[in-house]
Amino acid sequence: MIRLEKRPQPSRLWTIVTPLLAVVLTMVVGGIMFALLGKPPLEAIRTIFWDPLFHPQFASYSRPQLLVKAGPLILIAIGLSIGFKAGIWNIGAEGQYIMGAVTGAAVGLAFYPSESVLLFPLMVIAGALGGWAWAMIPAVLKTKLGTNEILVSLMLVYVAENILASASASWLRSPEGMGFPGSRNFKQWPAVHNDELIANTGMHWGVVCAFIAVIAAYVLMARHIQGFNIRLTGEAPRAARFSGVTPARIVFLCLGISGALAGMAGLFEVTGPAGQITIDFNSGYGFTAIIVAFLGRLNPVGILLAGLLMALTYIGGELAQLMLGLPGASIQLFQGMLLFFLLAxxxxxxYRIRFAKGELA
Amino acid sequence: MDPVLLVASIMVSATPILLAALGEMVVEKAGVLNLGVEGMMITGAVVGFAAAVSTGSPVVGFLAAALASAVLSLSFGFLTQVLLSNQVATGLGLTLVGLGLSALVGAGFEGVRAPGMGKLWIPGLAEIPVIGPMFFRHDFMVYVSLLLVAGVWAFLKYTRAGLILRAVGEDHESAHALGYKVVRVRLAAIFFGGACAGLGGAYVSLVRVPQWTEGMTAGAGWIALAIVVFASWRPLGVLIGAYLFGGVTVLQLNLQAAGAKVPVELLSMSPYLITILVLVIISARGVHGAPGSLGRSFHASA
Known part of the structure; x- marks a missing residue:
């Protein structure tokens, strides 16, 4: 008879071991899945986790992609993790990411073809504000009326997707685009192009911001009183209220931070790797970032590593698609499984696992 | 717009959400919050479609969809009930797994047409002018969904098992103290919820569209979750909520088709905006009837 015994405190050792265990389990079950699909399992796993970094032929192309993909994931996940710590479930980061990109791009395009050096910073601020404003909708509804933030933030993803569709098809469409949907290409506009800062590293301003966010989140959560209040609200809401923490303020703070970071990530993506507003420039980073946040144990340093790992599966997945004909969707399943095994x-x-012989009353 | 056709199409458009929301309501009545409805629906959609296309029988499709989603939901059940994982996170994980799994399974089925579903004319009633074509000339799943509503209502209200299920959801400590198997009851409820979500998903891919495209449930599972709140956890409320929502969907599609002077995107986003609006109104009025132990893990510590 197996029995679970609650630990007085979560085990520090297992906190670190479980993500690694989840990765191994995902590799094993993923390997079985690939074998069922008729692909060589070991080769598929190697292509996903090893080749993007060390393959003699492809690594030079795929290594910079690591930071390009990890940047937005980390930036968004850092914001989400702060909310998750407080028990505030913003699962609509994808919507905030889209709205940040659309708002920032709209502000920039309003000044086309200005070459001012101030324009790009202005767009970044506009992007952050766009994401922030989108996250304020569930925040206001939650604090004023008690509406569930999970459902509202998620519904707003679909609303944002429709706004994106309309932006790309009409009000942000490039006048020189021959009537095709899609905005002007920011890559052809040097003043606002979020280009690589160091050639062939994938390092752009979004990645820099992601690193800054990691440090800032660490300081906030470990050293600042608001970080303590956030953790207290998540772990003991009643105690938080007795110690004078206003729940509404925590909701605004958490949703605000995650919305602004997601919005910035969107702006960096649209002016950099994506290059323009199109109906599908967003590649689901807002959802994958949820996995990143959990896999990183809601810890800033953990999220940094988890973001890099998740970026690796994206690139490795593309490589496996190319070299082994692995279906693109299998990577999505792979990432979902990772979260599942982690939670398991x-x-x-x-809990401590106890093996006891039968139960005596 | 012909009112007869309008009512008939509202019933078709409401059925997937009705099925999914009804299942989720039972799950929540047992005290479990499963946010994976979207993932189970899309799995049901692809498995139902694949099974129906392979065998040529929609009935087999629906059965396969119900079974597949129910089995998938048991993974959520095992994690949350046995391994005591966080229900919100696990539900999200279930949705992500379902979306990935469905895309993988469905890759070979894009562009294939589903086998047609015959209409079941209710003898006698279907001949009545106006009312007949509105309500009594649908495919069998529409009737199944309505029977399920009645069945769930009677089960929760009049049976001993229904009473136990509600007790487990209201206060799992007390239910446990009385000797009821909390975990077992919850696993059964989760299984039922999964099967219902699978049926709803299969209805989207086999009847409403009827085709398979990736991500085709487009948030229907999340809307089903909102409808459970709207319904204050009552079967009749779920029925009303789903049909109201079906009405909005049909109306906006008709406006799009009629070329109304409203941007298409605004019409497409209207179901989601209305869902938010409904949630706001409900919460302003005060949410009533939420089961006491909803979303809390149960661990018998004795």
């Missing part, structure tokens, strides 16, 4: 193995973090 988390039982070891919070």
């Amino acid at each position: 193995t988390d039982v070891f973090t919070n």
Whole structure:
């Protein structure tokens, strides 16, 4: 008879071991899945996790992609993790990411063809504000009326997707685009192009901001009183209220930070790797970032590593698609499984497993 | 617009959400919040479609969809009930897994047409002018969904098992103290919810569209979750909510088709905006009837 015994405190050792265990389990089950699809399992796993970094032929192309993909994931996940710590479930980061990109791009395009050096910073601020404003909708509804933020933030993703469709098809459409949907290409506009800062590294302003966000989040959560209040609200809401923490303020703070960071990520993406507003420039980073936040144990340094790992599966997945004909969707499943196995193995973090012989009353 | 056709199409458009929301309501009545409805629906959509196309029988499709989604939901059940994982995070994970799984399974089925579903004319009633074509000339799943509503209502209200299920959802400590198997009841509820979501998903791919495209449920699972709140956890409320929502969907599609002077995007986003609006109104009025133990993990610590 197996029994679970609650630990007085989550095990520190298991907190670190479970993400690694989840990765191994995902590799094993993923390998079985690839074998069922008729692909060589070991080769597929190697193509996903090893080749993007060390393949003699492709690595020079795919290594910079690591930072390009990890940047937005980390930036968004850092924001989400702060909310998750407080028990505030913003799962609509994808919508905030889209709205940040659309707002920032709209502000920039309003000044076309200005070459001012101030324009790009202005767009970044506009992007952050756009994402922030979109996140304020669930925040206001939650604090004033008690509306569930999970459903509202998610519904707003679909609304944002429609706004994106309309922006790309009409009000942000490039006048020189021959009537095709899509905005002007920011890559052909040097003043606002979010280009690589160091050639062949993938390092752009979004990645820089992601690193800054990691440090800032660490300081906030570990050293600042608001970080303490956020953690307290998540772990003991009643105690938080007795110690004078206003729940509404925490909701605004958490949703505001995650919205602004997601919005910035969107702006960096649209002016950099994506290059223009199109109906599908967003590649689901807002949803994958949820996995990144959990895999990183809601810890800034953990998120940094988890973001890099998740970026690796994106690039490795593309490589496996190319070299082994692995369906693109299998990577999505792979990432979902990773989250599932992490949540499953988390039982070891919070509980001790006891083997007892039968139960005597 | 012909009112007869309008009512008939509202019933078709409401059925997937009705099925999914009804299942989720039972799950929540047992005290479990499963946010994976979207993932289970899309899995049902692809499995139902694949099974129906392979066998040529929509009935087999629906059965396969219900079974597949129910089995998938048990993974959520195992994680949340046995391994005591966080229900919100696990539900999200289930949705992500379902979306990936469905895209993988469905890759070979894009562009294939679903086998047609015959209309089931209710003898006698279908001949009545106006009312007949409105309500009594649908495919069998429409009737199944309505029977399920009645069945769930009677089950929760009049049966002993229904009472136990509600007790487990209201206060799992007390239910456990009385000797009820909390985890077992919840796993059964989760299984039922998964099967219902699978049926709803299969209805989208086999009847409403009827084709398979990636991500085709487009948030229907999330809307189903909102409808459970709207319904204050009552079967009749779920029915009303789903039909109201079906009405909005049909109306905006008709406006799009008629070329109304409103931007298409505004019409396409209207179902989601209205869902938010409904949630706001409900919460302003005060949410009533939420089961006491909703979303809380149960761990028998004795």
